Amino acid sequence: MTTFKSWILTLVKLFHSVKDENLQWKKANQDQQVKLKHARVLAAKTLEAELKKRSVQLEHELTLLRTKNNTELSMFKTKCKQDIKDYKQYLASLDQLKRSIQASYKHLPEAVAFTIHHHAKHLLNQMWEAKDFEQKMQHEIQLIKFMTTVHEDARLHLEGATTEKLPERTLSLIQQK
Amino acid sequence: MFAAFAVFMSADMLLWLAVPGLPGLMTQFGLATLLTAFALLLITGLFIVIKLIIAACFDYFSARQRLKRRLWFNQSQQDRLKQLFYFRTLQINYFNELKRKRLLSANNRQHIKSLSKAIDKDLHSIKQQLSKKTYLQLRRENIQYRDKQDADALLKLQQKIATIV
Numbered sequence: 220m221t222t223f224k225s226w227i228l229t230l231v232k233l234f235h236s237v238k239d240e241n242l243q244w245k246k247a248n249q250d251q252q253v254k255l256k257h258a259r260v261l262a263a264k265t266l267e268a269e270l271k272k273r274s275v276q277l278e279h280e281l282t283l284l285r286t287k288n289n290t291e292l293s294m295f296k297t298k299c300k301q302d303i304k305d306y307k308q309y310l311a312s313l314d315q316l317k318r319s320i321q322a323s324y325k326h327l328p329e330a331v332a333f334t335i336h337h338h339a340k341h342l343l344n345q346m347w348e349a350k351d352f353e354q355k356m357q358h359e360i361q362l363i364k365f366m367t368t369v370h371e372d373a374r375l376h377l378e379g380a381t382t383e384k385l386p387e388r389t390l391s392l393i394q395q396k
Numbered sequence: 397m398f399a400a401f402a403v404f405m406s407a408d409m410l411l412w413l414a415v416p417g418l419p420g421l422m423t424q425f426g427l428a429t430l431l432t433a434f435a436l437l438l439i440t441g442l443f444i445v446i447k448l449i450i451a452a453c454f455d456y457f458s459a460r461q462r463l464k465r466r467l468w469f470n471q472s473q474q475d476r477l478k479q480l481f482y483f484r485t486l487q488i489n490y491f492n493e494l495k496r497k498r499l500l501s502a503n504n505r506q507h508i509k510s511l512s513k514a515i516d517k518d519l520h521s522i523k524q525q526l527s528k529k530t531y532l533q534l535r536r537e538n539i540q541y542r543d544k545q546d547a548d549a550l551l552k553l554q555q556k557i558a559t560i561v
Contacts, residue, residue, distance in 0.1 A: 263460065270463035277470040284474060288481045295485060299492040306496055310503050317507075329514030330554040333507060337547060344500070 306347065313339045316369055320386060323373035331385060338393045339365055368392055397437075400430035504545060512542035515554050522560065 245252075317336040321327055342365055346358035372386035407422035455461060515538050523531055534557065541549040 267460050267463060270460065270467055274463060274467050274470060277467065277474065281470060281473055281477070284477050288477060288484075292481070292484055292488070295488055299488055303492065303495050303499070307499060310499060314503070328554070328558075329511050330551055333511045333547070334551065336507060340500075340503070347496070 306343075309343050310340075312366075313343065316366060320369055320373050320389075323377045324384070324386065326384065327386075331390070334393065335369060335386070335389055339369070365389070365392055397430065397433040400426050400433055403429055501545075504547070508542060508545055508547055508550065511547070511550050511554070512538055515550065515557065518554070518557050522557070526560070 313336060316339060317332050320335060321332050339362065342358060342362040346355055346362055349355040349358055369386065369389050372381075372389050375381045376383070376386070403422055403426035407419045407426060410422060411419040516535070519531065519534055519538065526534070534553070537553055538550070541553060
């Protein structure tokens with residue numbers, strides 16, 4: 220019984236010594252613990268401030284992006300509308316080209332006039348569908364050259380400078396293709 | 397739990413020593429201890445789970461997490477706007493191209509119609525030189541190619557008529 224009592228007392232003493240040591244450690248490291256707590260709170264506050272700042276910045280960027288996108292889209296729409304208008308005008312001028320060659324060469328077969336017009340349209344489409352700016356320019360030059368040749372043939376024939384029954388220079392340009 | 401096992405062991409020993417009455421009592425005591433241990437374990441577990449849930453809730457609604465979520469939302473909005481811009485551009489391009497193609501096909505139709513008319517006129521002028529069957533066949537071909545919008549076939553037909561003349 221005495222052994223059991225002493226054993227219990229040892230256990231209680233051990234428990235108290237552990238508690239004492241714990242308290243001593245807490246006392247010794249109190250400053251550091253307070254500092255750590257402060258540092259933690261400070262870090263959290265800094266992070267919050269940083270996040271808030273970034274969020275506000277991002278919101279501002281969003282507004283800017285929205286405005287920029289809207290402006291660019293409306294500009295792009297206007298450009299597309301203008302493109303369609305230009306294409307329409309090109310088609311009208313090619314129709315005019317066909318009428319002028321038919322007016323100059325009274326007996327020009329419809330098939331020849333159609334071929335000339337068709338070729339001009341082909342050049343126009345090549346120019347329109349070219350992705351590269353240089354290629355686009357090349358096709359535009361080809362189209363302008365072709366239209367000039369047709370007008371030149373029509374003018375010469377109308378003025379009586381040639382006796383050819385067909386616009387030979389235009390047809391040779393088509394055959395070159 | 398260990399105490400319950402110790403009680404069970406002592407009950408076993410008492411049974412082995414053939415002490416009357418006491419093993420039953422010890423077994424009852426052991427069972428009660430075991431059940432109490434289990435209940436304590438369960439309550440501690442529940443307490444820990446509830447504590448974790450409350451901590452998670454507090455963390456979820458904390459200012460830092462709210463700001464983080466707001467930031468992510470803004471970032472996703474930015475990405476969405478960029479994507480939207482790209483697809484809107486594609487859409488405008490597509491409709492623009494469609495409009496241009498429509499203009500082109502309308503123009504093609506108009507000129508093919510006039511070519512077909514000219515072929516019809518040529519055909520009519522040589523009607524006397526052709527058999528009725530050939531005339532009708534050529535006329536049918538003309539209408540067929542015009543409806544198909546086949547310019548090459550119409551030009552070939554025109555050449556064919558020119559060679560007949």
